[in-house]
Amino acid sequence: MKTKFVYLSILLAFSLSGVNAAVPDCQSVVIGSGVAGMKAAMDLKDGGNKVCLIEKMPFPGGATNLAATYFVAVGTKEQKAAGKFISVDDYVARQKKMLPNVDVDKLKAQMLCSQKNLDYLNSLGANITRVLSDYQIGTADGTSLGSSIVKVMFKALKEKGVAFYPNTKALDLVLKNGVVTGVKVRSGNEEFVIPTKNVILATGGFAHNQKLVKKFAPEWAGLPTTTAVGSTGDGLEMAVEHGAKTAYTDVVRMNPSVHSENGVNSSLSAARAEGGIMVNLDGKRFCNDYYPDYTQLSRWLQKQKGSMAYIVIDNKAMKASKRLQGFKDKGYFLQADTLAELAKKMGVPPKALEETAKRYSEFVKNGKDLDFGRQHNLTLDFSQPPYYAVKTQPGIQVTLGGIDVNNNMQVIKKDGGFFPNLYAAGEVTYDGSFRPGPTAVGLYQGHIAAQNILRKSN
Numbered sequence: 035m036k037t038k039f040v041y042l043s044i045l046l047a048f049s050l051s052g053v054n055a056a057v058p059d060c061q062s063v064v065i066g067s068g069v070a071g072m073k074a075a076m077d078l079k080d081g082g083n084k085v086c087l088i089e090k091m092p093f094p095g096g097a098t099n100l101a102a103t104y105f106v107a108v109g110t111k112e113q114k115a116a117g118k119f120i121s122v123d124d125y126v127a128r129q130k131k132m133l134p135n136v137d138v139d140k141l142k143a144q145m146l147c148s149q150k151n152l153d154y155l156n157s158l159g160a161n162i163t164r165v166l167s168d169y170q171i172g173t174a175d176g177t178s179l180g181s182s183i184v185k186v187m188f189k190a191l192k193e194k195g196v197a198f199y200p201n202t203k204a205l206d207l208v209l210k211n212g213v214v215t216g217v218k219v220r221s222g223n224e225e226f227v228i229p230t231k232n233v234i235l236a237t238g239g240f241a242h243n244q245k246l247v248k249k250f251a252p253e254w255a256g257l258p259t260t261t262a263v264g265s266t267g268d269g270l271e272m273a274v275e276h277g278a279k280t281a282y283t284d285v286v287r288m289n290p291s292v293h294s295e296n297g298v299n300s301s302l303s304a305a306r307a308e309g310g311i312m313v314n315l316d317g318k319r320f321c322n323d324y325y326p327d328y329t330q331l332s333r334w335l336q337k338q339k340g341s342m343a344y345i346v347i348d349n350k351a352m353k354a355s356k357r358l359q360g361f362k363d364k365g366y367f368l369q370a371d372t373l374a375e376l377a378k379k380m381g382v383p384p385k386a387l388e389e390t391a392k393r394y395s396e397f398v399k400n401g402k403d404l405d406f407g408r409q410h411n412l413t414l415d416f417s418q419p420p421y422y423a424v425k426t427q428p429g430i431q432v433t434l435g436g437i438d439v440n441n442n443m444q445v446i447k448k449d450g451g452f453f454p455n456l457y458a459a460g461e462v463t464y465d466g467s468f469r470p471g472p473t474a475v476g477l478y479q480g481h482i483a484a485q486n487i488l489r490k491s492n
């Protein structure tokens with residue numbers, strides 16, 4: 035059937051009120067309704083800009099919905115009160131030591147917005163107040179960070195009356211003489227162009243697109259991902275197609291503890307956090323199983339037989355975590371009353387597993403891991419049967435490189451210069467800091483992109 039191209043201004047579309055309404059002209063189109071896109075859209079609306087927020091899925095939030103634990107913030111009054119304070123300068127210096135390629139100016143600019151970001155989300159009701167460390171804050175009651183953020187931001191977005199178009203997929207950008215004039219979209223069976231003066235690409239990462247993982251981060255091709263199904267790199271591909279520059283697309287944040295069951299990939303990091311050790315098919319530990327660099331940890335795991343490991347815990351660890359109990363109820367864990375029986379179920383030599391557990395419980399007793407120097411959560415003494423093991427492999431959690439942007443979030447061209455009215459924000463970008471806290475960076479970048487559009491249009 036011949037594809038129909040029509041302009042959105044003559045279409046009827048879904049509006050937030052839930053009724054069909056005539057679509058206004060869009061001065062700005064924001065593509066993607068994760069934290070970056072929602073923030074940009076709300077700021078634009080607040081500034082009097084006619085903004086349309088389009089989303090290919092039937093619901094908002096993207097990978098932001100999945101953000102599990104911590105919002106990155108530094109030097110806040112909450113951290114000061116909790117005695118976990120570090121200055122922004124000291125934090126930046128610490129990051130630079132760990133990540134020599136980090137852009138210190140960009141990281142500093144992001145971190146100086148910590149209090150503002152936090153106050154903004156909490157003013158909407160996100161309740162991100164539980165200080166976890168000098169750079170991490172979680173929700174007060176430990177509920178998932180991302181779902182709290184999406185819930186309160188989407189509510190605010192509706193209250194402001196931002197025009198939101200779910201089930202509307204951006205297919206391409208329309209450019210004339212290097213300036214974006216529209217976005218080609220598909221909604222239902224229709225394909226049409228939304229004319230616009232500005233576009234913000236906030237389409238998230240690309241970990242759910244094996245073709246792009248193979249192209250950009252081949253080291254991790256073929257592995258599962260814990261990210262959202264919508265994270266297929268659409269914005270990255272569109273921008274590259276029109277000559278955008280990319281940076282560090284090979285850099286990803288791995289999750290070393292992914293369990294795959296019936297096509298669902300779940301993060302079992304909680305099992306290590308509760309003290310669990312990683313054991314290979316020889317029944318042996320092979321690294322510091324609580325090493326803070328998850329990508330390095332994943333590399334060690336990749337080198338093991340079958341590129342997999344079991345995380346082993348005892349009942350004390352299981353009882354401490356509701357999340358783990360939920361996974362147990364889903365049947366993810368092997369279970370046995372003795373380590374020898376558990377080893378048989380795992381297919382590892384029973385003697386070796388018993389030896390590993392005996393040696394490790396000595397380390398726990400003495401507070402020193404003589405084999406691999408594990409320092410954190412050195413608690414598993416195997417004192418409480420039954421024992422549990424869950425099969426895990428590495429998976430991609432967040433992509434850290436992407437479209438290169440300038441300080442206004444304008445997309446930089448491969449051949450020099452930048453697109454004057456094409457912006458990018460969130461996981462679709464290379465942000466300069468390798469996204470220590472992706473939700474915080476998305477919030478910051480969405481805000482900056484919107485402010486720049488507003489400044490230019492006034």
Ligand SMILES: Cc1cc2nc3c(=O)[nH]c(=O)nc-3n(C[C@H](O)[C@H](O)[C@H](O)COP(=O)(O)OP(=O)(O)OC[C@H]3O[C@@H](n4cnc5c(N)ncnc54)[C@H](O)[C@@H]3O)c2cc1C
Nearest residue numbers: 066068070090096097098102103104204238264460461473
């Ligand atoms: C398991 C897991 C745990 C995490 N834990 C944390 C954490 O503790 N703390 C933290 O800060 N971060 C965490 N993150 C990372 C964080 O969730 C994301 O990196 C971040 O929220 C991405 O925000 P975004 O707005 O850039 O993209 P997203 O939230 O992914 O939003 C992008 C949106 O764009 C839509 N879209 C894509 N293509 C198109 C198209 N062509 N047309 C229209 N719409 C499109 C998508 O459907 C999606 O809704 C975690 C991620 C995962 C997967």
